[in-house]
Amino acid sequence: MNYFKGSDEYVLSQALRDNVNVSIALQRPLIVKGEPGTGKTLLAHSIAKGLGKQLIIWNIKSTTKAKEGLYVYDTVQRLNDARFGDGNVSDIKQYIKLGKLGEAFKSEEQVVLLIDEIDKAELEFPNDLLNELDEMSFYIPETGEIIKAKQRPIMIITSNSEKELPDPFLRRCIFHYIEFPETSLMEDIIKVHYPKIEKTLLREALKRFYWIREFDMLRKKPSTSELIDWLQALIVGGISAKAIEKEIPFVGTLLKKKEDVDLVEKSGKSHYAYNTSMRTRDVY
Amino acid sequence: MFINFFFSLKSHGVPVSIHEWMILHHALSLNLNNCNLTDFYHIAKSILVKHEIHFDKYDLAFLDTFKDIETTDEMLEEILAGLKKVKELHLSEEEKKQIEQLNLDEILKNFEEQMKAGHYKDHVGGNKAIGTGGRSTQGAWGYNPAGIRIGQGESRHKRAVQIAEKRSFRNYSSDITLDTRQMKVALSHLRSLLPIGTGERLNIEETIDATCKNAGEIEFVWENKEKKASKVMLLMDVGGSMTPYAELASRLFSAASSQISKFKHYYYHNCIYQELWADIERNKTISSQDLLRSEDNDYKVIIVGDGEMAPSELTWVNGAIDYWYHNDTPGIVWLQRFKDKFKNIIWLNPIPARSWNYVQTIRMIRGIFPMFELTLDGLDESVKYLMSGKCELYHS
Numbered sequence: 001m002n003y004f005k006g007s008d009e010y011v012l013s014q015a016l017r018d019n020v021n022v023s024i025a026l027q028r029p030l031i032v033k034g035e036p037g038t039g040k041t042l043l044a045h046s047i048a049k050g051l052g053k054q055l056i057i058w059n060i061k062s063t064t065k066a067k068e069g070l071y072v073y074d075t076v077q078r079l080n081d082a083r084f085g086d087g088n089v090s091d092i093k094q095y096i097k098l099g100k101l102g103e104a105f106k107s108e109e110q111v112v113l114l115i116d117e118i119d120k121a122e123l124e125f126p127n128d129l130l131n132e133l134d135e136m137s138f139y140i141p142e143t144g145e146i147i148k149a150k151q152r153p154i155m156i157i158t159s160n161s162e163k164e165l166p167d168p169f170l171r172r173c174i175f176h177y178i179e180f181p182e183t184s185l186m187e188d189i190i191k192v193h194y195p196k197i198e199k200t201l202l203r204e205a206l207k208r209f210y211w212i213r214e215f216d217m218l219r220k221k222p223s224t225s226e227l228i229d230w231l232q233a234l235i236v237g238g239i240s241a242k243a244i245e246k247e248i249p250f251v252g253t254l255l256k257k258k259e260d261v262d263l264v265e266k267s268g269k270s271h272y273a274y275n276t277s278m279r280t281r282d283v284y
Numbered sequence: 285m286f287i288n289f290f291f292s293l294k295s296h297g298v299p300v301s302i303h304e305w306m307i308l309h310h311a312l313s314l315n316l317n318n319c320n321l322t323d324f325y326h327i328a329k330s331i332l333v334k335h336e337i338h339f340d341k342y343d344l345a346f347l348d349t350f351k352d353i354e355t356t357d358e359m360l361e362e363i364l365a366g367l368k369k370v371k372e373l374h375l376s377e378e379e380k381k382q383i384e385q386l387n388l389d390e391i392l393k394n395f396e397e398q399m400k401a402g403h404y405k406d407h408v409g410g411n412k413a414i415g416t417g418g419r420s421t422q423g424a425w426g427y428n429p430a431g432i433r434i435g436q437g438e439s440r441h442k443r444a445v446q447i448a449e450k451r452s453f454r455n456y457s458s459d460i461t462l463d464t465r466q467m468k469v470a471l472s473h474l475r476s477l478l479p480i481g482t483g484e485r486l487n488i489e490e491t492i493d494a495t496c497k498n499a500g501e502i503e504f505v506w507e508n509k510e511k512k513a514s515k516v517m518l519l520m521d522v523g524g525s526m527t528p529y530a531e532l533a534s535r536l537f538s539a540a541s542s543q544i545s546k547f548k549h550y551y552y553h554n555c556i557y558q559e560l561w562a563d564i565e566r567n568k569t570i571s572s573q574d575l576l577r578s579e580d581n582d583y584k585v586i587i588v589g590d591g592e593m594a595p596s597e598l599t600w601v602n603g604a605i606d607y608w609y610h611n612d613t614p615g616i617v618w619l620q621r622f623k624d625k626f627k628n629i630i631w632l633n634p635i636p637a638r639s640w641n642y643v644q645t646i647r648m649i650r651g652i653f654p655m656f657e658l659t660l661d662g663l664d665e666s667v668k669y670l671m672s673g674k675c676e677l678y679h680s
Contacts, residue, residue, distance in 0.1 A: 018323060019330040022316050025308060033336065076486075076504070083502050164664075170334035171303050177336040 002051050002110075002154070010039065010046035011188045016176055020047060023174040029115075029133060029155035033169070034178030037223025043093035044114035047154065054111045056153075060120045066128030069115075070102035070138050070147075089251040092142050101129075102147055105136060110151035119159040126169035133172060179226065183210065193228050200241040205231060208244055212254060212264055222254040231252045289328075292345040319352065324667075338659060345386065366487050449535045515546040515582060519560065522551045548583075550575075554593045554605050555615035556622065572618060576625050584670045585622065585629040591646040592635065598645050616648065623652050631667045634658040661674030 004020045005157065006012055019219060020043070021031035032040045048055035065269050074095045081087045087094065100107060104113040157173065160223035166261055181189060183206055190202060209227050212218075222230075233250040243249060248264065255261045285592040293300045308331045314551045317323040325346060333342045490505035497503075550560040552572065560575065596603040623629055631653040633640070640646045640655070649655065656666040 015326045015330075018316075018326050022311055022327050024310055024331060025314055028307070031334075079502060083500075106588055142583055165334075167334075168297070171301055173334070174330045175334045177339070 002055065004047055004050050007046045007050040009049075009192055010042055011185065011192055012039075012043070012046075013179075013181075013185065016043070016178065019174055019176045026174065027152045031157045031159060031165070031173045031175050033159050033161055033176070035180055035221070035223055037111045037225040038178045038180065039083040039116065039224065040178060041116055044116075044158075045110055045154040047156065048112040051154075053154070053217065053252050054107070054109065055114060056100050056107075056116045057105045059116045060118050061126075062120050064121050064124075064125070065089060066121075066125050066132075067099075069099040069129070071099055071140055072097045072130065073108070073142050089162050091219050093145075095139060096143060096268060099148070101132065102138070105138075105147050107153075108150060113155045113274075115154040115155065115157045117160060120155050120167065121136060122164070127166050130168060131173065161216070166260060178275075180213075186224070186227070190228065190231060191223060194231060197231065198233065201234065201239075202231075202270040204241040204244045204266055207236060208248060209254070212248075213261060218255075218263065219257045219259050220255070220260065226254050227234045289345065291350040292348050293332065293342065294572070296341040296345040296348075298341045298345065299335060300332045306333050307659040310424040327341065331455065347542060390505050494532075516548075516583065517579070517585045518547070519556065519587045519622075520549065520551050522553060522566070523559075526646075538602060548579075549677055552589075554589075555597050555619045557604055557609070557611040558613065558618070559613055572621075576621060579625075581625055583626055583628075585626045586666070586670075587622075587629070587631045588658065589631070589633065590657075592643050593645050593646070593651045595644055598648055616652070619649065621654050629653060630669055630672045631655045632658045632662065632666060637662075 002024050004017065004024065006017055020030060024037050028054075032043060034040055044055060044057070048052075049058060074097060078089060079091075082089045087170045100113070104111050133155075136152050137146060186206060187202065191208075192195065205227075209222065209230070213221050215221075230253045233253050234244070237249065239249050249252070249262055251264070255264060290300065290305055308328055311317070311327055311331060312324075322454040328346075329339070329342055333339060338508065353423065463664050485507055487505045489505040490507070494505050550562060551566065552560055553566070557573060558572050559569045559657075560572055562570055593602075593605065597605055598619075599614050601612055601613060601614055602610050604611050631649060633645070633646070633655055635656075636641075637657050640650065646655070654666075654669060656662040
């Protein structure tokens, strides 16, 4: 029985770890949603590493079709070969190339399959995969072959909720929403990346970081990955904890939009450092 | 059984199906929850709830069903903690004597026996059994000095219920007014107005044709299959009662303009008259008449406004709120003209739907336009309505 305990490089909450194990035990895909930069994709890497399994990544783009994950029949190559007399044209099999899903099914060992950013694809994309995910098998009409999973892969699906996923698809999955880590969990995460970081620097930086995140008007809130970049910059730049109290050095690593930088600087300079957040639901 | 949890979820509006309910039981039969209510809370959430906007409703349903539950594992912990505490008690000589007569192992053994015999439920009074108000060694509010308190604490040990009580996902709930955190999600709903299905595709007939002309040398002809992009027009109320929402709404749609290629937005004050403004400061005007004449009627039009005004502003000639402003046609006629011109037109209102009926002008406007709340649910439904002409919330 596979039991995922987490790995050294990836700190995760108890709830997420439980949900990963539930998804493994029930052999159902795990959908992971959450703010960008909360480590959705890294989770699959961590699972593969923790369980010692091969990781197959299927990156979804806006043009990706469901069938491409299963197999691609390279008609153009075959036509070309027929024209120039190369290869054995009558053997269709060599023009069938398995996609990532097909690869995962065909593997002798159980693999971890990551379907990354499924919401990038068209609305109907997940629905086209329903049967394949249920049965873990598909049929290739061109060769009359049935590809059936020898070991049901551990499936992790990430979504940035750019599009809603269809209900029938969601029904078949386990769902986890990664909340933004609280200070204590964030400290653990940072210690994984920078074990030797100075305590006061970390404390001041985190204070600053969560202070910035409090701004409701930010166009893009800084995420964990940006915090890690920022700390890297602070360490390399030899910035002291005191300096962070006064101003925000390397603000560009945290905030990527000019309006956001202006907003934070404006409120930082004012002597009482007001937070210009606006919550409309308090109006009523 | 906890089938009432299922119905409680349903009645709180979490879309949960029997399929998922069966999966949950499969998980429980594998003992994935470790006989533990906290784990059960997380597992049931991950299996039954598929969108973070429903997490809050899930918490409420969970509270309803499991609020008063006592779980065995937590109780055992409590007992063990209680046993440890006994040693630390400051007791009188008499009490100490009593304790010496008791063996802690025996108490624990006794407890387990009682558990097995099923005595522990609803037992009040008595000398031996676990229960409340008795003189036995275990239970709550009892008189035995060495007794073990079980389940007397407020809700210290009800961890899962506590998590649910926190309701940390309240902000994700879909029926509160949009705040900036949800702006991104809201935008993603607007994206369904974007063209879908672009990409290259082999045109077989043209390819055969070209190949034949090319004396059998294969010549591929690709074609772009591109569906028609949506055109979106936004008319937004600025000033007066809309001020609290102006920033919110303008940001929502300025971001939208970067994603939708044919996007136009205009501003008005309280009601639409013969002129609209192209900028939020209301300096540059354009004529409503020209707009109606020149624009294609396949624009999807979204009007944002609270619709709260004096009835005269809607129905009177020269009723406009700005006293120097003369309109020779009442606002409601202009609204009707927009409705007649554009087939797909809706009104988004930041005021909660429950108070719409108390405002006369909103009632009048609703007679013309389908009106939706400016919330995630409302926006979602309105986009559905714009695309397909029908949706669950609104029936014409």
